[in-house]
Amino acid sequence: MNRVVPFRIDSTWFALPALDVEQILEFRDWVAIPGARAELPGVIPWKGEAIAVLDLAPLHPTLSRLIQHERPRALVARAGHHAIAIPAHAIREVREVPEGSHSTEPSLPPHVQRQLSLGGDQVALLDLPALLRRLEAP
Amino acid sequence: VTTAHFLVIRGGRADYAIASEQVREILSPAGWKGPPPVDLGAVLGADFAKPRAAAKLLWIRTAEDGDLALQVSSEIAFCQLAPAEVRPLPDLVLRGLSRPLVRGIVFPQGERPLLVLDPAALHNRPDQR
Numbered sequence: 001m002n003r004v005v006p007f008r009i010d011s012t013w014f015a016l017p018a019l020d021v022e023q024i025l026e027f028r029d030w031v032a033i034p035g036a037r038a039e040l041p042g043v044i045p046w047k048g049e050a051i052a053v054l055d056l057a058p059l060h061p062t063l064s065r066l067i068q069h070e071r072p073r074a075l076v077a078r079a080g081h082h083a084i085a086i087p088a089h090a091i092r093e094v095r096e097v098p099e100g101s102h103s104t105e106p107s108l109p110p111h112v113q114r115q116l117s118l119g120g121d122q123v124a125l126l127d128l129p130a131l132l133r134r135l136e137a138p
Numbered sequence: 139v140t141t142a143h144f145l146v147i148r149g150g151r152a153d154y155a156i157a158s159e160q161v162r163e164i165l166s167p168a169g170w171k172g173p174p175p176v177d178l179g180a181v182l183g184a185d186f187a188k189p190r191a192a193a194k195l196l197w198i199r200t201a202e203d204g205d206l207a208l209q210v211s212s213e214i215a216f217c218q219l220a221p222a223e224v225r226p227l228p229d230l231v232l233r234g235l236s237r238p239l240v241r242g243i244v245f246p247q248g249e250r251p252l253l254v255l256d257p258a259a260l261h262n263r264p265d266q267r
Contacts, residue, residue: 031152031251033231034182034239040231045245052228068151082230135230 001096004116006123007075007088009056010063013123015116016086018094020077020128027074027087030066039135041066044085046076051083054135059109079128097125110134141218144254145196147178148213149185152251154178155244156196158216160257163197167209170195175207176260181239186212200258208257217252219244224254 003018025046030053032042038058043050053074057063071087078084100114108115108124111131116123144155167175175195179186196208224242232238237259244252 029151031243031253032183032185033227033253035235036231037234043227043231043243045225045251048225050225050227050243050245052230082228084228084230132230136233 002099003094004097004125005075005094006092006118007086008090009071009088012060012063013118013121014056015123015125016075016077016128020079021075022078022083023076024091025074025076025085027071027085029068038065046083046085051076051085054084054086056086059111077128079132082132141220144217144219146215146217146252147210148190148215149182151185152253154182155217155252155254156198156257160198160200161196162199162205164214165195165197167193167195170207172205172207175209177209179211181260198257200261202258206257206260208260
């Protein structure tokens with residue numbers, strides 16, 4: 001079994017492998033960085049450093065863009081040497097899901113491992129390293 | 139060097155700092171005879187939605203590109219910072235920025251964040267070409 005952390009943005013559910021999640025925070029202000037791209041619009045302080053805030057909306061156009069004070073919590077996730085904060089409207093407790101391989105379904109974006117069904121909700125399990133590779137591309 | 143001096147421009151959710159050594163003079167717009175000033179509020183966007191003080195110009199000296207005038211309509215203050223207080227921006231955020239306007243960020247305890255600017259980046263903005 002794999003352990004995942006489900007989280008919701010608007011009415012869309014995502015999940016991250018629990019091993020990728022370092023912390024769940026109350027999410028208040030974030031600092032917008034002038035000229036930053038839409039997926040990484042700003043930073044927050046975390047453990048004495050500035051870490052990037054990830055907005056999934058530009059990658060999933062049905063989501064509304066991140067604005068201040070609108071998502072009360074955030075997951076801090078890490079892959080390699082990158083730590084990022086993903087603000088969410090809701091975050092659920094860790095769930096166990098059957099192990100599975102990366103989906104080859106063409107309709108899924110490359111940073112989504114596979115679609116899960118959790119408690120009646122369809123949940124997109126994110127592939128954090130793939131997502132960060134996409135964000136690292138110029 | 140244990141501390142550096144900065145000029146601080148008050149914003150909305152954050153404040154903005156420029157190294158004092160880069161600021162040649164603070165003057166009124168009427169006193170400026172050089173090229174058209176860059177409106178810092180327009181560059182920084184929503185955080186300067188409305189003017190907070192009479193407009194003034196910061197005459198900026200940049201090593202590579204010569205002089206530049208920045209128009210600001212906010213309160214100006216001064217502060218000292220130790221270099222270690224200025225945290226770098228994450229690599230992920232810096233990617234895709236040809237010349238970042240923000241050199242680093244300070245998160246003062248109980249106060250608004252302070253973004254340290256590199257005014258030389260304003261010389262090569264697309265809207266200045």
